[in-house]
Amino acid sequence: MSLALSGIGVSRGVAIGKAHIILRGTVEVLESAIPKHLIEDEVARYLKAVDCARQQLQDIRVRIPENTQVDIAAFIDTHLLMLDDATLLTTPVEIIRERGCNAEWALKLQRNAVVDVFEQMDDPYLRTRRDDIDHVINRLQRILLDYEQDDAHFEGTPLDNAIVLAYDLTPAETVLLEHQGISAFATECGGPLSHTAILARSMQIPALVGTHGLRRYIRDGETVILDGLQGILIAGPDEQILDHYRERQQLEQQRKLQMERLTDSPAITRDGMPVTLMVNIELPEDIDAVSRESANGVGLYRTEFLYMNRSEPPDEEEQYDCYVSVIEALRGKPLTIRTLDMGADKQADTINQSCSNPALGLRAVRLCLKNHSLFKPQLRAILRASAHGPVRLMVPMLSNTQELHQVLSLVNDTKNALQREAIAFSPDIKIGGMIEVPAAALSASEFASHLDFLSIGTNDLIQYTLAIDRVDDEVNYLYDPLHPAVLKLIKMTIDAGASAGVPVSMCGEMAGDPRYTRLLLGMGLTEFSMHHTALQEVKHVINASTITALVPLVQELLDNTKPGWIAARVDSLNHNSH
Ligand code: PEP
Ligand code: MG
16 A cells, blocks of 8 residues: 655655665753762763764765765855854853753753744744754764764665655765765755755755654655655555656656756747846855856845844945955846845844834835945945946835935935045946835836836735735735736836836746746746746746737736636646747
């Protein structure tokens, strides 16, 4: 009899193989009292474990195969840095001394305290960094408890096409397993933004996380199927199921080759309309994706990530250096730097924001206009960086034209000041605004008449149009990019840009979802910015589309508001040869 378990698919692809189970689970520890005269011995035992963990990580670092595409060394370095941080080096020692307890218990208490801080973070990326903490602490606990045999799984034994099932895997272990020949993995823990999940996508290994109970229900050596797109793990499949997935595997393989072949070709519709495809970046390291995917540039640089995880905001000089390094890496391709969009789900310790309703409170441009000491260094840094290459400055969350005029006047003041100081900048720097609030979409013509470009931020536009908090799981089911009101606002913005001769792009998640590409093309959108992993898929759809056929079909679709009708029509747009 076959059994299907569901998990979160974090890396697409289908694998069929034998289950290789790594039994290691969470480490259970108990508190024991240490007599006063043995406390320093316990401290020494703990510090020896830290040394041993450091040595293990350095050994793994050396064993990373040379042709590894992903910078796995950077992940291991993060873990090494944690071992040298007071959080793990000093605080557990203080706990052992103050509480008179064993090292394992002190480490567990410290883990709970640190994880509590991470859990309170609203940013999902930062929240998943707790996985790194757990990986390092579990390593230390296993050393303290003498569970060294667990590492035997990663010592190079060939695991030809095995599907690894584990409670959790660190990024370092994942890369070692890949080089041992595994075809896929599933874990019980982890989230889609964990480093292990990011690695799986980069290495193109099908993977699931959050697959509860997998080690309880599946036997070592039994045949399993893992579907990374649907998030399913099937044990004991019969011939019919196997045939179905073998076919899926072949289709996936063809799709992969098709996408690879596309990388160097331009995005152009069948009837000859060129489309601009840009990437969204969050950290300067993300910039490599622009050349790897042959993107036209960066359509959204979320600068707020520069302000997170630190005690002081970055000063003008640091920002300038950072922006210049990104511009240089882009070698002439445009960089759209979005001014600080802090607030709501993105918080920084350095900026004190206490709003009763964060998504509607003092966030993004509102915060910057209230706090010039935060905004001005960024404007100066962006303007100075504009002397080094094609930079566009983009303002998030505009909701009225007064805000826009205040920003434009601050930009002018900054230009004048730089001129007086004889500091170079590009006087023609393009200034654009994000359309993410319904009020801005409804006034898009007014915004277009004062700006050089508009960019539609659908993540927020949908949140504010439908009155649903985008980070609240309870109302996620209402998050609907195809809601007729959302589509009307998008269309209004695109049309306003076209009438004013101002380019309009889209940089929300909707732009990177191939299910909406034809709809957006038919609405007149010709500039998309997205996560780099979506770029070839979107290009594939563009290159198979005919704008002249799409425009009337989409117009008809927009005129209809019957529930379910729009989704059905979008589906048919995608499945017919338009
Ligand atoms: C958006 O709102 O669509 C957007 C791109 O901005 P962010 O997701 O950073 O809020
Ligand atoms: Mg936004």
